[in-house]
Amino acid sequence: MNTDYNIIILGGGLAGLTCALHLSRNNLSVLLIEKNKYPHHKVCGEYISNEVLPYLESLDIYPLENNAKQISKFVLSVNSGKSVEQQLPLGGFGMSRYFLDDLMAKKARETATLLKGSVKNIEFNKTHFSVNTAKGESFTSSFVIGAYGKRSNLDKVLDRDFALKKSPWLAVKAHYKAEFRDDVVALHHFDGGYCGLSKVENGHVNMCYLANYNSFKNHKNIADFEQNVVKQNPYLKEFLRFATPVFEEPLAISQISFESKKPVENHILMVGDSAGLIHPLCGNGMAMAIHSAKILSELLVEHYKGASENREILEDRYRKRWNATFKSRLRTASVLQKILMRPRLLQFGVEMATRFPTIVPRIIKKTHGKPLTIK
Numbered sequence: 001m002n003t004d005y006n007i008i009i010l011g012g013g014l015a016g017l018t019c020a021l022h023l024s025r026n027n028l029s030v031l032l033i034e035k036n037k038y039p040h041h042k043v044c045g046e047y048i049s050n051e052v053l054p055y056l057e058s059l060d061i062y063p064l065e066n067n068a069k070q071i072s073k074f075v076l077s078v079n080s081g082k083s084v085e086q087q088l089p090l091g092g093f094g095m096s097r098y099f100l101d102d103l104m105a106k107k108a109r110e111t112a113t114l115l116k117g118s119v120k121n122i123e124f125n126k127t128h129f130s131v132n133t134a135k136g137e138s139f140t141s142s143f144v145i146g147a148y149g150k151r152s153n154l155d156k157v158l159d160r161d162f163a164l165k166k167s168p169w170l171a172v173k174a175h176y177k178a179e180f181r182d183d184v185v186a187l188h189h190f191d192g193g194y195c196g197l198s199k200v201e202n203g204h205v206n207m208c209y210l211a212n213y214n215s216f217k218n219h220k221n222i223a224d225f226e227q228n229v230v231k232q233n234p235y236l237k238e239f240l241r242f243a244t245p246v247f248e249e250p251l252a253i254s255q256i257s258f259e260s261k262k263p264v265e266n267h268i269l270m271v272g273d274s275a276g277l278i279h280p281l282c283g284n285g286m287a288m289a290i291h292s293a294k295i296l297s298e299l300l301v302e303h304y305k306g307a308s309e310n311r312e313i314l315e316d317r318y319r320k321r322w323n324a325t326f327k328s329r330l331r332t333a334s335v336l337q338k339i340l341m342r343p344r345l346l347q348f349g350v351e352m353a354t355r356f357p358t359i360v361p362r363i364i365k366k367t368h369g370k371p372l373t374i375k
Contacts, residue, residue: 001113005029007300008131008141010119010154013042013097014286015272016147017104018293021059024111026301031139032108033131035118039102043173043253045196046206047071047185049092049287055294055372061104067201069094075186081234082351085184090368092185092287096175096200121157124267143300146270147293150256150277158266162259169258172222173208174250178243180205190233191215197239204246207239210256222250258334263292263322264315271296276326278333284367288326294372295321329367336367 007023009016012034024030048063056063064070072091077083108114117133122144129144148154155163185198192215196208209230219225231237256277263275272289296318303314339345 001115002029002031003139005031005113005139005141006304007031007143007145008033008129008139009145009147010122010131010268011146011148011152011272011274012036012038012105012114013101013147013149013272013289014104015274015289015293016145017101017108018059018290019145019147019271019297020108020112020114021061021104022294022297023300024108025059026297026304028300028304030112031141032112032114033117033119033133034114035116037116038105039098041173041175041247041251042097042101043171043208043251044097044206045198045208045285046096046200047092047094047196047198047286048290049284049368050090051369051371052287052290052294053093053371054374055290058374060107063093063095063100063201066095066099066103069182069199069201071183071185071198073181073184075184077186077188077233077235079189079191079233083235088185090371094185094198094200094206096202096204096206099201119154122154122266122268129267144268145296146265146268146274147272148274150253150273152274158268160261160265162257162261165257165259167255167257167259168213169210169256170213170216170252170254171208171210171256172250172252173206175200175204175206175246176239176243177203177246178205178239180239186235188233188235190230190236192229195230195233195236205239205243207243213254222252258337263319267311267315269296269300269315269318275322276330278326278330278367284329287368288329291325291369291372292322295325325369329369332367 006028007030009019009032012032016032020030020032070093072088073085074088075083075085117135120132120134123130129141131139180199182199188195193209193211198206200206216225219228231240258277261276263270271292275292278285278288299314299318
């Protein structure tokens with residue numbers, strides 16, 4: 001195996017795979033290091049905004065041709081049973097990470113090198129990086145992209161501020177066989193959290209919820225929490241009453257941090273959740289990961305074509321473009337998060353949305369972008 005690359009990507013989720021596809025197709029040598037074997041499930045809402053569909057298709061990734069569910073409606077409910085349904089301004093599609101990541105990985109292997117392994121440490125030496133894996137493998141590159149997700153041991157290695165703070169959030173995901181509309185993504189509030197429901201390519205319903213630890217800690221386990229808290233929402237109670245679990249056990253992750261992150265850290269270029277995590281209630285984290293990968297990949301391609309004179313200029317251009325594209329979305333999402341965690345305020349919001357139907361589409365537009373243009 002080659003040990004020297006133009007670019008090394010740490011993490012093979014949506015953002016990392018998108019970078020691998022884009023960069024390697026522009027004749028750059030790319031190594032992607034992913035700790036898990038494909039395919040595998042991830043805790044994720046599995047709804048993707050149509051804003052990234054044209055870009056994915058430009059990379060020869062065709063979700064709709066692979067049975068992704070086309071989603072056009074949004075449903076929001078509160079514990080009281082009050083709900084509102086609205087048309088999504090742009091729409092989206094439902095596809096499991098198990099399927100989509102594997103689809104993208106197979107395509108990426110045609111032009112990039114994918115390695116299963118864990119990164120032990122990274123060193124930057126003025127002009128290049130040295131990346132060492134837990135197995136003792138060593139690689140060098142001119143650039144390193146951090147695409148390893150919400151939280152990793154690498155964040156502590158890099159002394160990132162948020163990694164030193166405890167987070168009160170945990171997330172749980174499972175797939176179910178159940179009757180559920182193909183065209184809907186639903187968000188149901190419960191005490192201390194909220195739960196998303198939508199269908200994926202094989203007809204299963206993805207149920208993924210975010211819960212505050214204070215709400216969860218008084219219960220013995222996930223099953224007890226769902227029985228006594230999640231099911232207090234009548235929509236979720238009805239769904240779980242007739243749903244058949246597909247997984248032997250739900251997947252769960254903790255310490256999900258919504259603290260501010262930097263898109264460039266120790267000269268490592270961060271994409272996706274490694275650069276900034278949008279609240280799952282906005283239903284746009286997957287699209288944001290793909291979009292951030294597009295922004296960075298275009299800048300790196302321009303750099304290698306001579307458009308950017310040095311590393312500092314490229315880093316500065318990426319920071320500015322990332323902030324211009326996503327900072328407002330993240331602020332809006334933070335406000336929505338606070339509203340959703342206050343039942344009375346949320347109840348009032350749902351009543352207002354029922355009376356004034358244009359409110360919801362306007363809010364959704366603030367956390368989503370327009371369809372990406374392809375250069």
